[in-house]
Amino acid sequence: xxxxxxxxxxxxxxxxxxxxxxxxxxxxxxxxxxxxxxxxxxxxxxxxxxxxxxxxxxxxxxxxxxxxxxxxxxxxxxxxxxxxxxxxxxxxxxxxxxxxxxxxxxxxxxxxxxxxxxxxxxxxxxxxxxxxxxxxxxxxxxxxxxxxxxxxxxxxxxxxxxxxxxxxxxxxxxxxxxxxxxxxxxxxxxxxxxxxxxxxxxxxxxxxxxxxxxxxxxxxxxxxxxxxxxxxxxxxxxxxxxxxxxxxxxxxxxxxxxxxxxxxxxxxxxxxxxxxxxxxxxxxxxxxxxxxxxxxxxxxxxxxxxxxxxxxxxxxxxxxxxxxxxxxxxx
Amino acid sequence: xxxxxxxxxxxxxxxxxxxxxxxxxxxxxxxxxxxxxxxxxxxxxxxxxxxxxxxxxxxxxxxxxxxxxxxxxxxxxxxxxxxxxxxxxxxxxxxxxxxxxxxxxxxxxxxxxxxxxxxxxxxxxxxxxxxxxxxxxxxxxxxxxxxxxxxxxxxxxxxxxxxxxxxxxxxxxxxxxxxxxxxxxxxxxxxxxxxxxxxxxxxxxxxxxxxxxxxxxxxxxxxxxxxxxxxxxxxxxxxxxxxxxxxxxxxxxxxxxxxxxxxxxxxxxxxxxxxxxxxxxxxxxxxxxxxxxxxxxxxxxxxxxxxxxxxxxxxxxxxxxxxxxxxxxx
Numbered sequence: 001x002x003x004x005x006x007x008x009x010x011x012x013x014x015x016x017x018x019x020x021x022x023x024x025x026x027x028x029x030x031x032x033x034x035x036x037x038x039x040x041x042x043x044x045x046x047x048x049x050x051x052x053x054x055x056x057x058x059x060x061x062x063x064x065x066x067x068x069x070x071x072x073x074x075x076x077x078x079x080x081x082x083x084x085x086x087x088x089x090x091x092x093x094x095x096x097x098x099x100x101x102x103x104x105x106x107x108x109x110x111x112x113x114x115x116x117x118x119x120x121x122x123x124x125x126x127x128x129x130x131x132x133x134x135x136x137x138x139x140x141x142x143x144x145x146x147x148x149x150x151x152x153x154x155x156x157x158x159x160x161x162x163x164x165x166x167x168x169x170x171x172x173x174x175x176x177x178x179x180x181x182x183x184x185x186x187x188x189x190x191x192x193x194x195x196x197x198x199x200x201x202x203x204x205x206x207x208x209x210x211x212x213x214x215x216x217x218x219x220x221x222x223x224x225x226x227x228x229x230x231x232x233x234x235x236x237x238x239x240x241x242x243x244x245x246x247x248x249x250x251x252x253x254x255x256x257x258x259x260x261x262x263x264x265x266x267x268x269x270x271x272x273x274x275x276x277x278x279x280x281x282x283x284x285x286x287x288x289x290x291x292x293x294x295x296x297x298x299x300x301x302x303x304x305x306x307x308x309x310x311x312x313x314x315x316x317x318x319x320x321x322x323x324x325x326x327x328x329x330x331x
Numbered sequence: 332x333x334x335x336x337x338x339x340x341x342x343x344x345x346x347x348x349x350x351x352x353x354x355x356x357x358x359x360x361x362x363x364x365x366x367x368x369x370x371x372x373x374x375x376x377x378x379x380x381x382x383x384x385x386x387x388x389x390x391x392x393x394x395x396x397x398x399x400x401x402x403x404x405x406x407x408x409x410x411x412x413x414x415x416x417x418x419x420x421x422x423x424x425x426x427x428x429x430x431x432x433x434x435x436x437x438x439x440x441x442x443x444x445x446x447x448x449x450x451x452x453x454x455x456x457x458x459x460x461x462x463x464x465x466x467x468x469x470x471x472x473x474x475x476x477x478x479x480x481x482x483x484x485x486x487x488x489x490x491x492x493x494x495x496x497x498x499x500x501x502x503x504x505x506x507x508x509x510x511x512x513x514x515x516x517x518x519x520x521x522x523x524x525x526x527x528x529x530x531x532x533x534x535x536x537x538x539x540x541x542x543x544x545x546x547x548x549x550x551x552x553x554x555x556x557x558x559x560x561x562x563x564x565x566x567x568x569x570x571x572x573x574x575x576x577x578x579x580x581x582x583x584x585x586x587x588x589x590x591x592x593x594x595x596x597x598x599x600x601x602x603x604x605x606x607x608x609x610x611x612x613x614x615x616x617x618x619x620x621x622x623x624x625x626x627x628x629x630x631x632x633x634x635x636x637x638x639x640x641x642x643x644x645x646x647x648x649x650x651x652x653x654x655x656x657x658x659x660x661x
Contacts, residue, residue, distance in 0.1 A: 042513065189580060190583045215512065217513060218586060222586070245587070245589050246590075256514060260542075261546030267517075
């Protein structure tokens, strides 16, 4: 598998009157071509800011601070998304990269039929009217919607159908990468399953890469290949979904997985304390005030995300050889 | 023995060009002993409408709700006041409950004042701190703050602190954890379990998220388009559902375990229409058009909720002809 997107040292924040409050700090992440990468974290951990940064859709007061993002397409051409001029970027979006923001199923224009909304977008990106109509029908079929949906207004469709229209729109230009933010959050479980399986089917059929941003560990466990766990603007752990669920390395991932309600009769303890907001991120490792395995270096130095073998990464001093904690028994 | 709450043949029809049957013949009861009853269903299944009726916020089109044997829509004001103290609501969005210009402890102070729970300011403060500790909040971290300064989880637990002060008999919780992060969810649900075991408080827990219901245990009612499809012990119903709708629902829960992934592909399945039933043909099973096992009889008469034939399952009820032998043969 080749790497589609290489994110390095990405930082973004909120521009205040005097200073920028950093929300996402020094993110390093590789996205492999054709994978479904889940990004999980609690609300306010910077997932959505990171998604917007990947598409360079940060809008004031959001501001990009640093970083590089190398996109390598199938034909071998490499682009740095952060250096790209705005005009070129406009062509790139939708054609190469598309974005499904949170709650987008409610963003369809209520006074236009689905047909018009789909073909307008395609015509804007260079297709003729006939081609656009043909393509619209084709992608609707790919998401299991009947052609009659083209003649419907958004209010005539159920939430699940509207979300399928959005997915159809997102993949209509055959982009290499789709970033989907909370794709199924407002949907019922059966519809959620249908949408997620639809997404996986599109990946299998077209080879589209998906970044799936969610707070729901169940969603990641069901459909993602790899996952990145975010906490307070930093990535704590990256690995295959199987590995992370079976043996999470970072104490935060451990707590997150341990706090999932399994079934009645087996009580689990929630994570104590509150996640910090960007205005009061703690120094050192941002998880250290809540961490059950905290030791000396944690409050002073931020751990870097380092490889831990077999495709796994973790940012935790427990795995830094120079610290070798004496008082903490390794698992 | 008298039941705590009896819901009898409840019906709520919203009139219009196409009448909407939000709740269509729902009956269930909560026993005297402390219980957790989960009411689950997709959006439009009528679960929130049922909650509003039980809280006496909405008068049903037909049917009754009896609390300790008395109709909750009685005109007796003294009884009503007592009922409002004993049946407490916890809603989905904890933010909308607070007045943003007051400090958060006002929700506790008001309760203490209104129901005369303390005789002095010092005692009031003591009661407040005790209630905060009961829901895992540190008084010094919460008191004196404004609603926007607390996280969703803290705000929602503060609502439970208020409930704790009141010591009600019944909590009606409508999607209380849907806005709380995963890490916090378990501690919120644990508080409800403690309330039941320690203080004898029953909970009617309304959710679309089955994993919460599975964790709480107790009893479960599965609603679809305003009707009960199946009910029974939560563990039994979630592990081995009988009704084809309940089966589809349970198998679609995203289990947070990558070694237990969905096997069957359901992308081709008929999509849920979303929303409550407006179907004018009521004398049939409302799930028939989506049901993979539908028979002729399903379209001809409404299946009644009853104990399934040939099954030895305590308290399990299902509204499906597949479990009614004489119908199946006929």
